Amino acid sequence: MEDKEKTKQESSPVPDISDKIWDFFTSVKLTIVILIIIALTSIVGTIIEQDAEPEKNIQLLAKFFGDSMAPTFYNIFLKLDFMNMYHSWWFIALLLLFCVNLIVCTLDRLPKTLKIINTPMKPMGETVIKTLPVKKELRVKAGLAGAKDAFLNSLSAAGFRVFEAAEGDSVELYTQKGRYSRLGLYIVHLSIFLIFIGAIIGARFGFNAMLNIPEGGTSDVAYQRGGKQIPLGFTVKCNWYRTDYYGDTDMPQEFQSELVIIENGREILTKVIEVNSPLTYKGIKLYQSSYGLMSDVEGVFDLRVTPRGGQETAVYAKLGDTFVIPGTNVKVEIINFSPALAKDPMTGKLFTYNEKMMVNPAVGVRITEPGKPEYTGWIMRRYPETGLLPDGNKIKLDDYWGVEYTGLQVSKDPGIGIIYFAAILMSLGLYMAFFMSNRKLWIRLTGEKGAVRIALGGTANKNRLSFEKDVEKILSKATHLIEGSPQIPAHRERSKK
Amino acid sequence: MTSAVFFDISGLSYLLAMFVYIVFLASRKHAVGAAATTITIFGLAFQSIALILRWIDSYAYWMTNSPSSGMILALLRSAPLRNLYESLVFFVWCLIFIHLIVEFKYKVRSLGAFVTPLAALTLVFIDISGTSKDIQPLVPALQSNWLLFHVLLSFLGYAAFGVSFGAGLAHLTLLTESRKEAAYIFWSIIVGVFITVLVAMGLDFLNAPPAKPDEVIQSYFLKSTFKSASGGVAVISWIVSIAFIFVVWRFGLGFKKILSGLSLTTDMLEEITYKSIAVGFPLFTVGGLLMGAIWANSAWGKYWSWDPKETWSLITWFVYALYLHARFVKGWRGKKVAVLAVVGFIAVFFTYIGVNLWLSGLHAYGSE
């Protein structure tokens, strides 16, 4: 059949154009070329900083081509879209070409593989069996029926479903395992294709945006690069933002914000999010991604005040405010604030070591009580003992609220389900393609005057060595089952003659 | 801190094993080979103890910081795969482990002469690169189970690729006949560069004080040779190494004679190369690419952002996919696929070390 078709093609002066296109896309040479091009251009893309300010890349190019040539090269690369190459038309075209190649190639092969899978096995006869890649010959003293039972037994113990064909005084057992493992590579290819689909859906119907919300603030839009607004369809409120640190260090342990989803004026859902634990609402995910301190904003000190021998009460105050510790006539004036206060180990002087982050917030207080000396000092959040006042009252700085903002990554990706599905599929397909194989076995048993001659042959499309080991096991189990039958290798028999 | 002693002993054992394997190659004495294997097993045992001790230490450290977390979570979070240092140490462990499996299964001792230098190179690199060895707390982005499995499986995969690199190089050595052949030039340059870098890093190690924690990775790397502050030293380093590579090229055929005198056959090397890629490829795909993407998605809401590290893993993946297709679909054997196996591992090296050393990225390890 195939040959005929070929001659027809060769003889016809104009080969069918669609055949030509099909042949082009089924060629693995094309795959190799595309993979190499994608790999090489991707390397360029990792060297040139993507989406960066021009100066950065001009400086970078200067290292390769010298100062004078750098701007020229920069312009060439810019024209070729290398500054944002993974989103350029030509790179996406390459990916699409790769994808088409993958599908066509896979579809082209699939019928052949399905045919192999669906073709039932047939008995082959001793001469053919002896030519197979895995082969064994031996003779055992036993009856044909006993030997057959022994093999049936050991084969089914190894998970083979056995067929048999009798012919004169011989029986042939034939069986196979793992024929569907041949589909493994198709599953792998399909999953790659699905990843493309998922990515396209994500890019077309989803978005990636950023949103900074001050503590206490709300927003119903997020912002894409370039400032484009994306309406969320609901309102997000940030109740508070907080960074926890490991012990005394400035090493962050967790970034957290408490978010509230508000829809039609009603609070629907409140959740504390942290890195690796986003909030999802209506397909939109809100990820903790950054944070910061706002300048020129006045916050509220959230203080927990405990009078000597009394109960703790919450006091909210601003810079410059004065309040009285409940049940006493001690006046507290808030006179100073630092987002990150540290003590110089040499001089013992206090100083603010970070203006941009609330690493170690502290509040400066002046405490006065009629008839007693005035006290001024710092109360630090991280060191609660600094809030133990000389007069026995206690003030704890719980938070300086309203000055930080939480930075959220806001994303919607309707393709993610397909991506995850494809990931599972790909794992499965790889397992089938690399760790399973289609193993076929033919065992011919021929009765010979109180003995049985056994010819065994097998093939495996992969991992032949381990198949050989399994065959040894099946054989030794069967010969053990054939009672009191010392194993006589057939070739030794022959050589004696 | 006791774990450090065990690490040092294991590192020294691997270095020693490297020399003994090379002596074995030259002498072909069975006793020497047996000694090399014994030393390697000894090193692996010590490294295993070190890893367990380190895990225990990290566990205690985690519990002091987060006393309320459950035992399973604490065990997962404190697994010694938390930063560049620990992951490289784990790479060496996997590499040696897989090598020993191959050695016993195929009875090929001489492969050790190709694999142990890779372990030695990694260990010396750890020492001079200034990667911090302290047990550090996990920054928030790294507190994910996906990350743990991502690192675990990728490194198993990398180690399998490492073995295929060794086997591929040995294979190329056996297959090439003349100094003019492209494949010969390729392997002699790779071997030359490999030894040059090993020696250059050895010099860094001797010159630089033991790296202090928190120094950047570039602090010592190649500073006493190619990147020396004194221009003269740098120029001499280049001249010496080019001369050395020339020598490797000129006398590489002798090396081939040594190898072919051993029990190595080209069929066996072809099979070892393929088998280790057949193990490494699924591990790297699932652990490296898929779990990495899932982790990125759970931490940042984007499963793929084309940052240099991700892109390089994709390039690596493509090279090995090329290997598989060239072999299975086009039926390539011998030199061409062996070259691809070697190139694949160069891509692995770039993905893991090169990107951190030379390219900046969103998830250059440990820094967020």
Ligand code: HEM
């Ligand atoms: C990087 C993406 C790809 C991956 C990860 C991949 C993976 C695989 C795997 C694991 C196998 C099985 C190899 C084996 O037998 O051990 C395979 C086989 C194959 N691949 Fe791909 N593949 C990719 C891209 C492609 C593309 C684009 C084509 C299109 C031409 C293609 C065509 C084939 C063919 C025809 C086979 C069949 C080999 C056979 O029949 O034994 N692959 N692929």
